[in-house]
Amino acid sequence: MSNNIDFSERPWLDPEAEPFIRIQGLTKNFGAFTAVDSVDLDIYKGELFSLLGGSGCGKTTLLRMLAGFETPSAGRVFIDGTDMTDVPPYERPVNMMFQSYALFPHMNVEANVAYGLKRDGVAKGEIKRRVHDMLEMVELGIFSKRKPHQLSGGQRQRVALARSLVKKPKVLLLDEPLGALDKRLREQTQFELMNIQDELGVTFVVVTHDQEEAMTLSTRIAVMDEGQFVQIGTPTEIYEYPDNRFVANFIGSANMFEGRVQKRVDKNLVVNVPALKGELIVEYSAEIADGSKVWLAIRPEKMSISTTLTDTNSVNVLSGIVHDIGYLGSMSTYRIELEDKKIIDITYPNQHRPRDGKHLAEWDDKVYLKFDPSNVVLLTR
């Protein structure tokens, strides 16, 4: 098996692969405050790597150190095998799109986009052509003579994007690139980003608050908290196999139960959950001592809901009262109050149209929630 894994899609699994960006022990202190705390990371050529994390966790600071605007307090940055830690921003093969766009207010759209090419001494004709093509791509051709303050927020964002893309850098750092775009443009730009990545082999490092966007675009995601990475992995790994409670709660949402391991039954564990005055069964193959303190996370969509209990001796059944319903069209979210007042959330597809004006469950109905042991995530920290 080990001989014929195709690493081209997942270079980080290949022990032989050379990372394109290598970050070693990177730290940034602002006075006594540590914004980025001894971070290690390898990013491979052609990846679209996303940084997710709460506000103020150090994402922008990390990007700024990659771009060269912030001098690291400790640690090294290598790009394409070269130590870039002390190289000034204008000599790095890196372009950044700023969270604040940073468009030059005294230049029109065209001049803004052309600026980087001019500095590189590209021939006039070619500058004109490339700027034109780029502006067409972001649908700003007709605005090329406008000044930034004559554009809407979304339009400015596209100018900023065009300005950083037009130089075709080896590494593109994007700080919340698509936040101000409407849905259609956002999807189109996402598509273009992927195209550019395929075409030019650009390596992207993207900061985003939009988890869905990170899920659809990224090859891998790093979740940050207080200046450190709490988990790095593919979108599936991050969502389905979170490492710890922070990731489980931060990415998507999760119902969390605290408990203690009671015993092992084959591939399952029986976990005693005081809040439920009962046990939950969890599929878990790794070694774990009886009596260990654990947390169980169950995603809202990994449960089913019904008003009747069909199979009375099945495991992992919770009963409660419908506290709140949010109707989203294709599915509904239910907030269920369990017997001892604990609230849990569940989303369930609306497979049937309402019957006699009634949905699957209504306010104050008694309902039963069920989930499979393999759908429960067991967390030890």
Add this chain to the structure above:
Amino acid sequence: MLCFGFTFLYVPMVLLIVYSFNYSKIVPVWGGWSTRWYTVLFESEEVWAAITLSLKIALMNATFATMLGALAGLALVRFKSFRGRTLFGGMISAPLVMPEVITGLSLLLLFITLGQLIGWPTNRGITTITIAHITFSMAYVAVIIQSRLTGLDQSLEEAAEDLGAKPFRVLIDITLPLLAPGLLAGWLLAFTLSIDDLVIASFVSGPGANTLPMLIYSRVRLGLRPDINAMATIIIIVVAIGVCLAGWLMMRQERQRQRDMQLASGDNIKQD
């Protein structure tokens, strides 16, 4: 109260302007409208010499003070961590609060000492006055530039650097164009300060070098004179124009700054 204050501020000026058009030789006696004192004024070689001297000094002062003041402002805002920054910052603004007499006196002392030590300046006049003016108007320019720079989003300069511009290029392409209104305002302010100054110029000037305010002062010491009223009127007008221009530029710059801030923060997002 405010009206009272304004009255005392502006009535004398109006009086001065009106009396400059008085035919009579004795100032407080009205003898009908005339522009004869303007003619007398412009026929005096002494007056022309003073005007030329004042203008020369003011132009040189404005230009050099703007350059040096801008450098000082840039150094203070953009190079946050050089040693002695706080001291430098305090020292640059000291001339703003220093009594002019003291500035003038100390500069005179400096020039005399220098003259004895290295034989320069041999005589005091246009050069010494210009240097003296530069030293204090520079401080005003530095303050203007500093405030403009603080309001300037630094990510603009970073973006230029990111796109491949070396620091000097960034200064030329981004920083200076964005500072232009501030530079112009600073230039005008320095110009007006220099045209206005009597005290410092009197200290550091030498025989034969009379600036316009010095000339006026020396003449009215012997009593009010109608030709001096005419000259004062001209100065009032020139200064008023200068101050208005500077004020207008600073207002425009403030508006621009707010616009840039809005732009930089990327708010007022409109979905199209």
